[in-house]
Amino acid sequence: METESTNGHGPKSGRMSNELIKALIDNYRQNHLNAINETLGINDAHSIWFDLPKLKKFIAMIEEEAGKNNPDLSEEDLGIRFYYAAYPKEENWHIMSSHPIAKEYAERHTLVMIPTVKRTDEKGETHHYDFNYSESNSSINLALSARRAPEDDGVMGENNGQLIPPSNSKVEFF
Structure with missing residues (x-):
């Protein structure tokens, strides 16, 4: 089923599955956030x-x-x-x-x-x-x-x- 979109960048409804949200946030924390914290020696937001x-x-x-x-x-x-x-x-x-x-x-x-x-x-x-x-x-x-x-x-x-x-x-x- 195709998702209706307002601009080609996501669903019009403003909703995402918990699974997708968790996967995206985990990607950030495991890659970008870890790299930032290790490189700068901080506990970044x-x-x-x-x-x-x-x-x-x-x-x-x-x-x-x-x-x-x-x-x-x-x-x-x-x-x-x-x-x-x-x-x-x-x-x-x-x-x-x-x-x-x-x-x-x-x-x-x-x-x-x-x-x-x-x-x-x-x-x-x-x-x-x-x-x-x-x-x-x-x-x-x-x-x-x-x-x-x-x-x-x-x-x-x-x-x-x-x-x-x-x-x-x-x-x-x-």
Whole structure:
């Protein structure tokens, strides 16, 4: 039986079997996580949790900002790209001054969520561009960051979730 898909990248229903989830997570832990922990000599995070109100607020911000710049955008034009990221070493923690996170997160994995918008380029190809994507001489210039105050160098993004570890993994099923 063929699975219905919205974009060729998975089922439309948003459901996965426990067996598949466990296999994918085990693959990560046995390969990538072990290699990271052994190479860096740390106990890296293997999951991150975000509360639902924070996610809803972030999605509402995306929709609001997109609507300000282009009221013709539909929900299907918007998305979120999840970038893999890592916190700095403790000795470089000063770069976190504008985004207060506990130092116990030093060197651990995190995710950074960046809003995206679907656009068709000059070749007629459709892509999902980061909101703040801008390329000189390009017909695609989203520049949603232009609405920021001049003193604000922040880009719309989110990463303030709870990492496990350092938080307790007793709450995880996988």
